[in-house]
Amino acid sequence: MQQAQVTSTGGTVGDLFNRFGAPAFVLQPTPDNMPTLWVDRDRILDVLSYLKPRFPMLLDLFGMDERLREHKPAAAADFTVVYHLLNIADREEIRLKVAAADADTSVPSAVQIWPNANWYEREAWDMYGITFPGHPNLRRILLPPTWQGHALRKDHPARATEMEPFSLDAEKQEAEQQALLFKPEEWGMARATADTEFMFLNLGPNHPSVHGVFRIALQLDGEVVVDAVPDIGYHHRGAEKMAERQTWHSFIPYTDRIDYLGGVMNNLAYVMAVETLAGIKVPDRARVIRIMLAELFRVSSHLVFYGTFAQDVGQMSPVFYMFADRERLFGIIEAITGGRMHPAWFRIGGVAQDLPRGWDRLVREFIDSMPARLDHYQVMAMDNSILKQRTVDIGSYSTREALEWGITGPSLRATGMDFDLRRDRPYGGYDQFEFEVPIGHKGDSYDRAVVRVEEIRQSLRIIRQCLDNMPEGPYKSDHRLTTPPPKEHTLQDIETLIHHFLNVSWGPVIPAGEASFPIEATKGINSYHLVSDGGTTSYRTRIRTPSFPALQQIPLISRGLMIPDLIAIIASIDFVMADVDR
C-alpha cells in the first residue's frame, strides 16, 4: 500500500526521501490515497521550503486533537498540525503532519513560506492552543478575545448545557467592553506619521456592502486606504465542533449552511469525502443528478454575485433581474428537492429521492431562457463604461500572488491561471462532460466578474448535457453504508433489514481512516477533511473553504486605493461569511 503510493505521486515522496532520508518520515496510508507523511517538527520548515517550488499553494493548514483517538496513527502525539499542499501544474497533492505533545504544543510558523499560513495558524492556536513560534501576530481569530480555553479541544464542552449557565455581571461586562475598544496599535496600525494624522474607520461588521458580518478596520488618509485589517469570526457557529456530535448522516444539513449560496454544492464535498472513507461507489444516475444540481447551484450563486457586484458599484437595477432568475431556479430546486437554499438533499451513497416527473421540462425551460437574459445583462452591467471605470485595474493580483495566498476558483482563474478541478482532476463524473474553463488575464475586479459570468454559461452547458443524457437506474448505491439504505428488500432479507435499522437509528458506522475531497465549489476549492475513528460520528471534520483565504488577501490588494475601490474589491471576490467563519 505504502509502496503503491510512492510510485503514484510522481516521485515527490521519493524525492523527499532522497533529500532528507527515509527515516525522517513516517508514511500514513489513507483511504483517499493522498501521500500523507509525518515529519518531525524540527525538520518541518526545511521540508516545506523544499516543497514550496513544486507546491506553490498551501491549500489548508489545521490542527487536530489526537488525545481521544483510538485508531491513532503510530507517529501521532497529543496534537497534530496538518499541512495540505497543492501542486497545480502536475495536479498533485501532498499532506504533511507534525505531532506535538500536550506539554509543548509549539510548531514553527510557516508564515515566511506561505503568507496565508498566517490566518490558518491563528485558527489552529484559537481552536487547539497550538503555538507557532515565529508567527507575527498569534492571537484569536474566530472566537472573541475574552474566550476561555480552546474550543475544538476534545475536553472543551460542545454545548451550552455542558457549561455553567451564562451570566453577565457588571465586572464581566466591563471586561468585555474593554476588549471591544479599538486600539490601532493592537491591529498593527500607527495613529499618525510625522505629517499626517490618520482617521480610523470601522467598516462593518454591519455595513451594506460587506455581505454579512465582516469587519474591516481602515486606516485612512482622506479617502485613501493606508491600511486595512480584516476582522472575522462574527459568523462563527462552530460547524467543525458540531460535526463531532452529529452522525455522518445528520451532519449533511449543516454543510448546506457553510457556503449558504452554494446549497447542495456543500453536500457534494462532504458526502464524497464520506464515500471515500466508506468505499462507496455511486451509481451513474445519482452522479449525473448530483452534477446537475451542483451546477444549478453554481448558476444560482453566480447570479447572486453578478447582481450584488453591480449593486455595490452603485448600479441599482441588475440585482432585481438576477434575483428574479434565481427565484425561478429555486422553483426548480424546490420541485426536485423540496428545499430552496438549503436542500440537504445529497445522501451518503446517492441522493435523497429520484427526480420527480416533469423535472426535465422545468430545467429545459430555464436553460433555454437564460442565454438571452445573460446577453441582456451583459449590455446592462458588464458593458457599462462607468462599471468598467470602477473595476478595471482595481484590486489586481498576479497568479503567483494568488497561489501564495491560497486563492482558488474563479478568483484564481481571473489571473490567467487555467485550472479547474472539474476538468483537471475530474471527480464525480465530470470527465464525461464537455465544457470550457473561462479565464481572465489581469486578475482585477472586472476580470473576476467576467470569469464568473462566463462560468454561468458553461454551467448551463453542463446542465443541458445532464438533461439530454440522464442515465436510467438507481439513484442510490446498494452499498450497506448507504444512508438511508434502499428499502425495497428490507422485508425480504434480514441482512438488509439490519443495515437499514442500524443506519437510520444509530447512523452508519464509517470505517476508521482519513480522507479529504477537494471539489470546485462555487467560490473556489472546498474540501472536507474527515477523520473517522470507526464510529457513528466523525472524530475530526475540517472544512477548507475558499472564502477564508480570499478575505485574508484584502489588505494586500486594497492599500493605496480609495474606499469605493475597496467596496468594488469586496464585491468582486464573492465571499460568504458563513463560508469564512464556519
Add this chain to the structure above:
Amino acid sequence: MSELDTIGFGLVIIAAAVGGAAILTWFERRLLGVWQDRYGPNRLGPFGVLQVAADMIKLLTKHDWVPPFADRAVFVFAPTAIVVAMLLGFAVVPFGPDLYILDINIGLLFFLGMTSLAVYSVLLGGLASNNKYALLGGLRSAAQMVSYEVFMGLSLMGVVMLTGSFNLRAIVEAQRDLWYCIPQCLGLFTFLIAGIAESHRLPFDLPEAEHELTAGFHTEYGGMKFAMFMLGEYLGLLLISCMITTLFFGGWLGPWLPPIVWFCLKVFVLICFFILLRAAIPRPRYDQLMALGWKVMLPLTLLNLLATGAIALLLEGA
C-alpha cells in the same frame, strides 16, 4: 396680481411642491418597480398611492432623536435649510404666462443662488453629526458642489445670451419660434448633469453612497429630520425639472392645451427621465466625478459659451 393673491398663490405652490415631492416618492418607487420587474408599493389605496400617507405617519411618529455627540443646533438646522432653499427656488418659476409668484429681472440668478444655499444643508448635516461616515459624505458633497456649481451657472449663460435677459418669463417668451434645447444642446447637456449632481441622486449620490458610506451625510438622521432631507431631494428634483422645462423646452409654450398643462407634462417627462437614469447607471468614483466635472464638463460649457457668443455677435452684425 395683488399682494394677497401673490401670498395665496405662493401657498398653493408650496402645497403643490411639497405634495408633488411626496407623491414623487411613491411614483418613483412604482416606476422603478416597472423597470425592475417587480411591483413596488401597490397595496394601500388606489395603485398604492396612500403609501405616501403611511410613510408620513411613520416618519412623524418616530422618535425625534439627536445623537448626544452631535452639535445640536446645527444638526437640527441642517435639514431645514435644504427644504427652505428649494421652496424659495420655486418662487421664480413661471408656470404659465400669468402664473408666477415673483417676476424679477434676475430670476435665473435667484434660482442659482437658492440651489447653492441648499448645499450647506448637506455640508452642515455631515459636519454636525460628528460621525465619520457623515463627515466623509459632507466632504464629498463639498468637493462635488464646488466643482459642479461652476459649470452649472456657466452652462446657462448661453441661454441668457440668446435671450438677452435673466428674466425667466422673457426666456420662455424668446422660445416661441425655437426651443433652446436645439441651439443650446450643449448647454442642456451640461446643465442636466449639473442638475442631477445638485440634487445628488444616482449616479451623483456620492455624499450618500449607501454602499460605501452607509448613508453618508444623513447617517445619524432619523424620523422627520431625515424626511426633510428626502423632501429636499425630491423638491430639488422637481425644481430642476421645472427649470430645464423653462430654460430649454419652452416652459408653458405649446399648442391646443392650456399652458399649465404643457408645463406639467414637460416636467413629468423630465422626472421620468431622471428616474430612468437612477435605475440604469452605476455610481462613478468620487475622483472620477471630479475629473469629469473639471476636465470634460467645464471645457464643454466654455466651448458652448464661446460658440454661442460668436454666433450671437455674427447675427447681430448681420
